[in-house]
Amino acid sequence: MNKITTISLIPLAFFSACDQDEKKLKHTNVILIYADDLGWAQSGAYGSNYYHTPNIDRMAENGIRFTNAYSAATVCSPARASLMTGKNPARLNITDFIPGTRANIFPLTQPVMQQYLPVEEFTLGNLFKEAGYKTAFFGKWHLSKEKFGPVSLEHYPDKQGFDDYFVIDKPDRQTNPEMDPHWTNLIGNTSLEFIENNQNEPFFLIMSFSAIHDPLMEKADSIRMWREHPLSEKPENNPIIAAILSRLDRTVGEVLDKLDALNLTGHTMVIFYSDNGGLAINNYVPFMDYYPEGEALRIADQKPLKKGKGWLYEGGIRVPLIIQWPQVIDKLRVTNEVVSSYDFLPTFASMLEIELPSEVDGMSFLPVLMDDAPLPLRSHHWHYPHYQRQAEAPPAAAIRRGEWKLIEWFENSLLETGKPAYELYHLGEDIGETNNLIDHEQEVAQQLIYDLKQWRIEVNAQMPVKNPNYKLP
Secondary structure, three states: OHHHHHHHHHHHHHHHHHHHHHHHHHOOEEEEEEEOOOOOOOOHHHOOOOOOOHHHHHHHHOOEEEEEEEOOOOOHHHHHHHHHHOOOHHHHOOOOOOOOOOOOOOOEEOOOOOOOOOOOOOOHHHHHHHOOOEEEEEEEOOOOOOOOOHHHHHHOHHHHOOOEEEEEOOOOOOOOOOOOOOOHHHHHHHHHHHHHHOOOOOEEEEEEOOOOOOOOOOOHHHHHHHHOOOOOOOOOOOHHHHHHHHHHHHHHHHHHHHHHHOOOHHHEEEEEEEOOOOOOOOOOOOOOOOOOOOHHHHOOOOOOOOOOOOOOOHHHHEOOEEEEOOOOOOOOEEEEEEEOHHHHHHHHHHHHOOOOOOOOOOOOOHHHHHHOOOOOOOEEEEEEOOOEOOOOEOOEEEEEEOOEEEEEEHHHHHOOOOOOOEEEEEOOOOOOOOOOOOOOOHHHHHHHHHHHHHHHHHHOOOOOEEOOOOOOO
16 A cells, blocks of 8 residues: 555656646746857857857857757848748748849849738747747847838837837948947847846847848957957958957857846746858958958858858858757757757747647757757758849759758759759768769759759749840840
8 A cells, every 4th residue: 555655646746846847948038149140150169269259158068059050041031030930931932131132134033022021920929928928129120121110110029929129220331330330239238128127027038139240340449459360361250250249249148147147047048049141251241441451351251161141052051059048958068950940939839838820830949958859850941032142142942851952053943054953962971062962862862852842832932933134244
């Protein structure tokens, strides 16, 4: 009898503990720190010995670092739309930055795309608000018809589930580089106030920076300090980017310190992520004559990755992702699991035990965070039917499954150019995409081509078509 009683009590205690753990998960604070155009390798946590990011590195030392994290797009608006909704940009028909490149001067005409995120879409803001969280979005939005003004208000963050918000944009010619040109301090200080004011209830906060987006502007003395660094002349390093990133990193540190001071660190998930790959040597950055030294014009090589923002090579879509969550991650971890922008909403929905809406393309990676469990093998797709003039990148699509990645160049697959339409890489052996295996792995290539075409049909991806008015130069 005693033995039976003892055995029956153990499960009761166990389930009680599980209930408590689930309750804690449901009330975990979440802070998403979203950098702009920050490259995969542009921090100490990802191997840079030039860019100084002690606070981002501190997150990695106390959390989990993803080596195979991606953006769902190679430019801003589609990546942000995917993050918000859990959907691939092609399904949303938001496939370029808003408003996109409208010039009709290319061999292919670009499809007309959606010019804002519809308020009917279920977003991260809606998800956390439904769970009883206080929600806030501070910074770059870029999901409205215009960035500012009356026409934008109907699609601003407050229409997408966010209680508190303000919207900023990148600098312009009138911006004073000496006065917080990317609004980094403003976003940081407002976020600290929000955390302080909501410390006694669960909150969800997105800190959406414009750093390090062009134009590259920062205080002259900070740039001068980085210019004097012995590694500043390396092609992957840029003193202005280093100065911008240092300010961003200090803001990350202030957030971490505030959580410590308020005893919130233990039950707060802090995420550091980038919207797409970094500005690269191939990117043209406008009106950079402010700095005659020339660093801004060469931008930065994204080595070991190929190309950068605007391209579907790894340099344009592979991004840093670090998650600090002491409640479940109690030591430094590194994972090779492949995740993307559309996986965040399913992950948070799983954490909050909220049913997902239909047509979500992402998958919860909560098992990776909780138990280091592998995710099922799946395909990731990219669809960019536009010309990215800043990077001189042509329309393209891509698919990754396992270690294999295939890229399709639409001009070559849709027009009779006589040039190869596809490239195939084994990323496990060739992260820099230097060895095109398309002629050696035909079976793999044909399967990926088929899968990519079938996926486009499934999501009704809008395709470019031959431009009848195009004349060869």
